[in-house]
Amino acid sequence: MTVNQVTIAQPVLLDYNDLLNPNADLNSLIDKAFGNKTGSLGVCLVKNVPDLPLLRKNLLLLASEFTKLPSQTINKYVHQQSTYSFGWSHGKEIMNGKPDFAKGSYYNNPTYEIPPSSKDPEYVKSNPFYGHQNIWPNQELPQLQPAFMDLGKKIVDVGILLAKHCDKFINKDLSTKKDLITNAIEKSETHKARLLHYFPITPEDVKETSDGGNLDSWCGLHVDHSMLTGLTSAMFVDESIYPFEEKDKSSPEMKDILKTAGLYIKDRDDHYIKVNIPADCLAFQIGEAAQVASNGLFISTPHLVKGASAPFLARNTFAVFMQPNIDYKLNDTTTFLDFTEEVFKRHY
Numbered sequence: 634m635t636v637n638q639v640t641i642a643q644p645v646l647l648d649y650n651d652l653l654n655p656n657a658d659l660n661s662l663i664d665k666a667f668g669n670k671t672g673s674l675g676v677c678l679v680k681n682v683p684d685l686p687l688l689r690k691n692l693l694l695l696a697s698e699f700t701k702l703p704s705q706t707i708n709k710y711v712h713q714q715s716t717y718s719f720g721w722s723h724g725k726e727i728m729n730g731k732p733d734f735a736k737g738s739y740y741n742n743p744t745y746e747i748p749p750s751s752k753d754p755e756y757v758k759s760n761p762f763y764g765h766q767n768i769w770p771n772q773e774l775p776q777l778q779p780a781f782m783d784l785g786k787k788i789v790d791v792g793i794l795l796a797k798h799c800d801k802f803i804n805k806d807l808s809t810k811k812d813l814i815t816n817a818i819e820k821s822e823t824h825k826a827r828l829l830h831y832f833p834i835t836p837e838d839v840k841e842t843s844d845g846g847n848l849d850s851w852c853g854l855h856v857d858h859s860m861l862t863g864l865t866s867a868m869f870v871d872e873s874i875y876p877f878e879e880k881d882k883s884s885p886e887m888k889d890i891l892k893t894a895g896l897y898i899k900d901r902d903d904h905y906i907k908v909n910i911p912a913d914c915l916a917f918q919i920g921e922a923a924q925v926a927s928n929g930l931f932i933s934t935p936h937l938v939k940g941a942s943a944p945f946l947a948r949n950t951f952a953v954f955m956q957p958n959i960d961y962k963l964n965d966t967t968t969f970l971d972f973t974e975e976v977f978k979r980h981y
């Protein structure tokens with residue numbers, strides 16, 4: 634794929650008010666968004682989520698604020714014990730075989746400050762990704778904790794509403810209704826939210842190779858392992874101007890900078906499709922755990938993020954990975970832990 638061949642798709646658009654209605658028949662839209670037929674992108678948008686614009690603005694600007702703290706302050710929130718799955722992580726993850734310095738992430742659990750399982754030292758030792766308590770820079774950036782938790786909980790709440798309609802779709806031909814996706818999300822102590830900061834990059838960093846390579850200059854191709862992943866629309870910030878403000882993505886300047894940048898889905902025919910998330914919508918991607926739990930009625934879709942280059946231009950966004958507890962049974966034989974171990978073997 635090259636710059637001149639960008640295909641933009643409009644994902645299925647759901648209304649929050651319809652999600653609230655358990656009697657609404659959204660089956661055909663859920664199928665179109667997440668189903669196993671050609672044309673499904675594995676992603677949908679949800680509009681009219683109450684308070685979303687303010688919650689988004691309150692949190693996403695703080696990603697730029699955090700990265701401007703002195704390095705010795707930032708380093709206080711790097712948490713090796715959890716293999717960098719709580720607090721600040723930068724250059725610790727591997728992308729395309731190399732440490733990923735293109736972005737930094739602030740991780741925490743959006744629903745439990747102290748997960749009940751954190752009281753069991755054996756669990757914490759065996760499950761460093763999930764078992765720790767949240768870590769906050771409350772001395773230096775006290776706004777982060779409430780902004781992060783408020784938006785994180787909101788996304789999980791909308792995710793639960795969406796999960797109920799996903800289960801309704803799965804259950805439609807089953808005599809025994811299991812509600813596997815809803816129960817997984819409602820009962821989980823292990824959801825993980827990630828405030829992402831993509832550092833400004835040079836034109837050289839985003840340049841595509843003649844064979845269409847380097848498309849994934851901000852985030853490599855992958856599928857999520859969650860049940861559902863909730864995403865905000867990314868916020869672009871010119872970090873040379875303080876106080877930080879969101880750049881208007883509809884301005885001619887930003888439209889030009891962003892014309893090929895952003896989230897891409899690799900569709901069922903191996904074509905890359907660009908997906909734009911409007912600022913007033915949440916996006917939800919279907920994860921691989923839901924593919925297992927739905928016995929293939931849903932298919933998780935590979936995706937990547939292509940960078941945008943402009944001086945001092947950073948990209949901030951927020952993702953919430955809604956995943957079951959490790960002992961949750963995705964089907965009669967497979968727990969989430971079995972599934973993640975199989976995924977790990979596949980990748981490493």
Ligand SMILES: [Fe+2]
Binds near residue numbers: 855856857862936
């Ligand atoms: Fe992802």
